[in-house]
Amino acid sequence: MKIMVTAKRVTDPDARIRLKSDLSGIDSEGVEYKLNPFCENAIEEALRLKAKHDGEIVAVSIGGAEATTEMRRALAMGCDRGILVDGADDALDADLVARTIAKLYEKEQPDLIIFGKQAVDGDSNQAAQLCAEYLGLGQATFAAHPNGSAGMTGGEPGLAVADGKVTAMREVDGGVEVVEVAMPAVVSADLRLNEPRLPTLPNIMKAKRKPLEQLSMADLGVDVALKVKTIAFSNPPERKAGVRVADVDELLNKLVNEAKVL
Amino acid sequence: MSDILVVAEHAAGSLKKGTLHVIDFARQAAAKLGGGFDLVVVGPQAAAVAAQAGGYGAGKVYTVEGPAFEQYTAPAYAHAIAEVAAHAGAKVIAGASSSLGKDCLPRVAVKLGAGMASDVVGIGSGNGLTYLRPMWAGNVVGEVEITTAIHVLTVRTAEFDTVEASGGASPVEAVASTFDQATLKQRVVEFRPTVSARPDLSEAAFVVAGGRGVKSKENFSLINDLADALGAAVGATRAAVDAEFIENDYQIGQTGKIIAPDLYIGLGISGAIQHLAGMKASKVIVAVNKDEEAPIFTVADYGLVADLFKVAPELTEKLRKLKSQ
């Protein structure tokens, strides 16, 4: 089985991102970059499927030269090879990402593409669905293990492959949906799908020698026109810390007489 | 024919409340475009839902029913919505940022050659129709311009008001879909609903949320009891869900529900940015945490540095008394 997974470079998910004072973009001073957490779940799931079914895992990403670091991490987790398509974040929208990955799909012909369900920078949660539609494939978005990480060690996995179909548990409003999709298929991974492994030192060393192909959008023949442009940034309304209350009685008093919510 | 098409969501023959917030967005966008809005209802009992939905001022309510739409799947629903959008000549197609909206509307965008903006929280103040949306877990607001003639959007319901029925009844038009079920490559095997008698987290006026500090599933009854004393919905952090104190449906945050209740009470919650992303818009925030340095206190209107195992039962008791007075 051949699986394609995404490996996007993003700002540290736990960093409190702020805008530059001129509001022209985010202040990246001192901000670290990481592999998108949702992509880590996608990669981990691909590795688990490979352990069961054999095959190859190709990690794909769109980014500048610096995205090689996150690509190497994906390889160190266990992906077999990588493809990095040159593209700067501010020259991308979800649609261009989806069309680029659709081209990579045509080139690689995987049985499964597993995306991270969203990237923690743009937070759009679109690329997997757009790509599935461009390719005319079925989709299982927001794949997760229904029982949370504590249940992940036993019981049913969030994703299972059998008889040319992938079965996924999806976290949706109101419960958990179990969906079956004929392969080739598109899946997007949620955080509760699994607990991503940390690369071991020997695997980090090995990853340095794994093949990493560098392509341009032009190589793939992708039209780079954007459908969505971010034209301005602003700060969200700032919320100020209120007061400390000493005990439950004071809290109730404030809620009734000051905030008047009760 | 209106410029805006709102994708209505429904369950068991009733319109979902989230759709009423999207209608509020549609009215604002329509005011800017100088037109009106239509609704589309896809799925079982669409006609019954259309009758309810027709009281909110839509120019028209389109319905699509049939065997292919009995059970929701993204490819089938996207096909139907795109078809209706083309038929209605819609320029903006908007649905809620629900799991259905997020799953299905990107496929609609591809079918219509449209650009899409997710999680719209407002409309830009300039001349054209631009949209405001949170990025980086809500730490930044981006204003996006969609360069295609047609725009597809998901709308954050917590950021828009719910609308009241304006009376009247919009005309209903049933549209026959050309969707070919044989082309469908997926099927729903099973749905495991989260069962709760408490108010819906996304819509509740009061929310009581518990975090990792609650420590166990058994202890989570303290959160449930407090919620019941208040008539509140229950919520949780990702850590609490991961530890199986409660089901995933109750997660608040960047990857969970986005809420804006009148009152949010968080107990044993540190206030990670991803959690704050989901509840920062609450009108009044109360935090109970034994660590006075916990980041949640930076957004709390009322902070109580204390042990939740002492506070929760006491607060529950006193609220019950207060209510019975």
Ligand SMILES: Cc1cc2nc3c(=O)[nH]c(=O)nc-3n(C[C@H](O)[C@H](O)[C@H](O)COP(=O)(O)OP(=O)(O)OC[C@H]3O[C@@H](n4cnc5c(N)ncnc54)[C@H](O)[C@@H]3O)c2cc1C
């Ligand atoms: C990409 C990404 C997306 C995420 N999305 C979400 C999301 O949508 N929602 C979300 O919630 N999280 C999300 N997270 C996780 C988030 O980063 C935090 O890990 C999580 O919110 C922490 O939950 P918590 O506050 O319950 O636990 P902790 O951070 O462990 O905090 C527990 C708190 O309980 C307090 N406490 C302990 N005992 C007591 C006691 N007896 N009395 C009072 N207080 C006590 C402690 O002082 C502590 O502050 C996401 C993370 C990532 C990386």
